[in-house]
Amino acid sequence: MITREDxxxxxxxxxxxxxxxxxxxxxxxxxxQNKSHREEAILAKDLVRNALREAEKGGKNSxxxxxxxxxxxxxxxxxxxxxxxxxVFACGSRNFWREFDLPPxxxxxxxxxxxxxxxxxxxxxxGAQPRVAVALVSRQRARLFDFRLDxxxxxxxxxxxxxxRSRSDGFNxxxxxxxxxxxxxxxxxxxKYVAGRLKDEADKGGWEKLILGCQDxxxxxxxxxxxxxxxQRLLGRFSTDLATATNDHIREQASRIMxxxxxxxxxxxxxxxxxxxxxxxxxxxxxxxxxRSLELGEVQTLLVGDGYKAHAVECTGCGHLDPxxxxxCPACGRATRELDDxxxxxxxxxxxxxxxxxxxxxxxxxxxxxxxxxxLRFRADQTKSSMxxx
Numbered sequence: 001m002i003t004r005e006d007x008x009x010x011x012x013x014x015x016x017x018x019x020x021x022x023x024x025x026x027x028x029x030x031x032x033q034n035k036s037h038r039e040e041a042i043l044a045k046d047l048v049r050n051a052l053r054e055a056e057k058g059g060k061n062s063x064x065x066x067x068x069x070x071x072x073x074x075x076x077x078x079x080x081x082x083x084x085x086x087x088v089f090a091c092g093s094r095n096f097w098r099e100f101d102l103p104p105x106x107x108x109x110x111x112x113x114x115x116x117x118x119x120x121x122x123x124x125x126x127g128a129q130p131r132v133a134v135a136l137v138s139r140q141r142a143r144l145f146d147f148r149l150d151x152x153x154x155x156x157x158x159x160x161x162x163x164x165r166s167r168s169d170g171f172n173x174x175x176x177x178x179x180x181x182x183x184x185x186x187x188x189x190x191x192k193y194v195a196g197r198l199k200d201e202a203d204k205g206g207w208e209k210l211i212l213g214c215q216d217x218x219x220x221x222x223x224x225x226x227x228x229x230x231x232q233r234l235l236g237r238f239s240t241d242l243a244t245a246t247n248d249h250i251r252e253q254a255s256r257i258m259x260x261x262x263x264x265x266x267x268x269x270x271x272x273x274x275x276x277x278x279x280x281x282x283x284x285x286x287x288x289x290x291x292r293s294l295e296l297g298e299v300q301t302l303l304v305g306d307g308y309k310a311h312a313v314e315c316t317g318c319g320h321l322d323p324x325x326x327x328x329c330p331a332c333g334r335a336t337r338e339l340d341d342x343x344x345x346x347x348x349x350x351x352x353x354x355x356x357x358x359x360x361x362x363x364x365x366x367x368x369x370x371x372x373x374x375x376l377r378f379r380a381d382q383t384k385s386s387m388x389x390x
Contacts, residue, residue, distance in 0.1 A: 002087075002100040002149065007122070010089055011351035013096065014116045020093035021064050023051070024118040025071045027078055027086040028106040044075040047111040054113050064113060067092045071111070074099075089117045103150040116344055123347050123357050125149070132235070133207035134254050135198060137214045137222055138242040139187040142194045144201075145250065147211065147258075152251045187221065195225035202230060209233050209261075211254050213240040235261040266358050269301055270366050273375045282379065286370035287312070287323045287342070294349055295320065298376040302350050304343065305371030306361040312342035321345055 015022050025047075048068045067090040078086060085102040105125055112118035134145040134152065146153045201207055210230060214222060216239050226234075236257035240249065276283025284293050287310050293299050312323050317334030321342060329336055339345060350357045360366050366373065 002102070002122075006098070006100065007119075007351055010098070010117050010119060010122075011348040013089075013091070013094075015091060015093070016115075020091060021113050022115060022117050023064065023067050023071065023088075023090045024110075024112040024114070025075070025088040025090075026106050026108075026110045026121050027075060027088075028109050029078070029083060029085060029104050043109060044072055047075075047109070048072045051111050051113050064092070067097075070097075075109075087122060105150075114344065116348060118344055119347050119351065120343055123351070123359075130208035131206070132209045132211060132254070132258065133198075133201065134211045134213065134250060135194070136240065136242045136245060136250070137191070137194055137212065137218065139190065139218060139221070141242055142190075143242065144198075146207075147251075147254050150251060150255055152247055152254070191222045191225045195222070195227065195230070198230050199227040202233065207233075209235050211235050211257050212237045213242070213245065213250065213253065215239060215241060262358075266303075266360060269358060269375060270303060270360055270363055270373075273301070273303060273373045274365060274369055276375065277369070277373065282376040283373065284376065285373040287372055290372050290374045291321050291323065291342075291346075293374050293376055294346065294353075294355075296380045297353075298378055298380060299350075299353075299355050299374045300377045301356040301358065301375040302346070303358050303360050303366070303373045303375075304346070305363075305367060306359050308371045309341045309343060310372075312339050312345075313337065314339050314342075314345055 013022060048071065051068055052065065071088055071090065074086075074088065083104065085104045085106045087100045087102055087106075089098045090096060102122075102125060106121050110118075110121065132147045134147045136143045136145075144155045146155065198210065202210075210233050212234065214237070219237065238253040238257065240253065273283040274285070277285045284290055290299075290302070291312075294302075310323070311325070312321055313325055313336035314321055315329035315332060315334050315336050318329060318332045320329050320331040321339075322330065322336070323342075325338065327336060328334070347357065349355075360371075
C-alpha cells in the first residue's frame with residue numbers, strides 16, 4: 001500500500017542535471033479483446049518507443065533506455081494477468097525505482113518522461129485522502145479496519161467480545177426479566193467501551209474519518225454513546241450483520257460511502273471557493289492567483305479541473321512558478337525553463353505542503369472561472385491591511 005511518505009518522496013524528486021530524466025509509468029488493467037492480449041503488448045511497446053523518441057530529442061536516450069526497457073518487460077508480464085493497477089517511478093541516473101499497486105481506477109495506461117515525476121494520475125486517485133477507519137459493531141462484538149485505496153486491513157486485538165452468559169428463566173420464568181436487563185446492560189457497556197476506544201484512536205491519530213457498519217436495530221442504541229468529535233468525522237453508515245459480513249461486502253460498502261462523501265464535499269467546496277473568490281475573501285480563481293497564493297502559503301484546498309493543462313515557466317534557482325513566459329525570474333533574477341504542463345509542479349507543491357487536492361469534472365461555472373481555484377486559510381494582503389488599521 002502506498003503511504004503518504006511515499007507520495008512525499010515522489011513529489012520531492014526532481015532531476016536537475018541535463019542527462020537525467022524521471023519516468024512515470026501507469027498501468028490500468030482492462031478486459032482483453034482476445035486471448036493473446038496482442039493489442040496490450042503493442043500498446044506498451046508504442047508507449048516505450050514514443051518515450052525513447054522524446055528522450056532522444058533531449059539527448060537523454062542513454063539514461064532513459066535501460067529504465068524504459070525494464071518498464072516494458074514489467075508491462076508485458078502484467079497485461080492480461082492483473083486485477084490491480086500499478087504505478088512505476090524510475091530514474092536510472094539516480095538509481096531510483098519504485099513500484100506501487102493501486103486500485104484499478106486510473107485514467108488509462110500511460111508513460112511520461114520529464115524532470116519530475118508525473119503525479120496527476122496518482123493525485124487524481126488519492127486526492128488528500130484521509131486516514132479512514134471502518135468499524136463494525138454489534139451488541140456483543142466489534143471489529144476495526146483501516147481502509148485506504150480500496151484495501152481493507154483489520155486491526156488485531158483492539159476490541160474484545162462481551163462474554164456470553166447462559167440465560168435461564170429460572171423457576172416458572174421468574175428470572176427472565178432480570179436476565180434480559182442484564183443482557184441489555186452488558187450491551188450498553190459494550191457500546192460505551194467501543195465508542196470510547198474510537199475516540200481514543202482518533203485522539204492518537206489512528207484515523208481521521210470513520211465509516212460505521214451495524215444492524216439498523218442496533219444503531220439507536222450505539223449512536224448516543226459516540227463522542228461529538230467522532231460524530232463530526234463520521235462519513236456514513238451502512239447496514240450489516242457483523243457475524244456474516246465478508247471483507248468484500250465491507251470493502252464495497254466503504255468504497256460507496258467514500259465516493260458519495262467525496263463527491264458531496266467536492267461540490268460543496270466548488271461552490272464555497274467560487275463564492276469566496278467573488279467576495280474577494282478566502283478564495284481565488286485562475287492560474288496566476290492560485291500560483292501566488294501557493295507561494296505565500298495561503299492555500300488550504302486546491303481544486304483543479306480534471307483535464308486542466310497550462311504552460312508556465314519555472315525558475316531554475318528559487319523554483320518560482322510564473323504563468324508569464326519570462327526568461328528571467330522576477331523573484332531572484334535567475335534563468336527560467338518552460339513547463340509544458342504546470343500541473344506537475346503544482347501537484348508536487350501541494351503534496352509536499354499537505355494541501356488537500358480535489359479534481360473537478362463537468363462543472364461549467366468552475367470551467368468559466370479558470371478551471372483552477374483554491375480555498376485559502378488566510379489572505380496575506382488582508383492580514384497586512386488589518387494590522388495596519390490596528
